[in-house]
Amino acid sequence: MPSPKMLKLADVLEEIGMSRAAFYRMRARGQAPRIYKLPNGELRIRRADLDAWWDQQEEQPAA
Template sequence: MARPEMLKLPEVLAEIKMSRAAFYRMRARGQAPRLRKMPNGQLRVSRVDLDAWWDECGDAAA
C-alpha cells in the first residue's frame, strides 16, 4: 500500500487560496482539514484529508 501524499502547510494554503491567519481561525473553530505534526515539528495535511475537507465544504454550501 502506497503512503498517502502529505502536503506542506504553504502548499495547502496556496491550493485553497487562504491566508495562514484565516486557516488557523478556521482550525480553532474545528472547520479546517486535519493537520499532522511530523517528528521534526513541520505540519502536513494528507491529500485524502484535504480532498475530504473540500467535499465537506461543497456539501455545506448546498
Template sequence: MAEIRMRPSAFYRLRARGQAPHMIKLPNGELRCRRANLDAWWEACGRDSDAWR
C-alpha cells in the same frame, strides 16, 4: 494554503475552531495534511455543510 487560496491566519483560525481538515504534526514541528483529508474537507466546504460552519 496556496492551493486553497487562503491566508495562513484564516486557516489557523479555522483550525483552532476545529473546522479545518485533520493535520499531522511532523517531528520537526511542521504541519501536514493528507490529500484525502484535504479533498474531503474541500468537498464539504463546497456543499455548505455543517463541517464548514
C-alpha cells in the same frame, strides 16, 4: 501499499487561497482539514483529508 500523499501547509494554503492566519483561525474553530504534526514540528495534511474537506465545503442547494 504506498504511503498517502502528504502536503506541506504552504501548498495547502496556496491551493485553498487562504492566509496562514485565517487557516489557523479556522483550525481553532475545528473547521480545517485534519493536520499531522511531524517530529520536527512541521505540519502536513493528507491529500485525501484535504479532498474530503473540500467536499464538505460544497454548499447544499436550497430546499
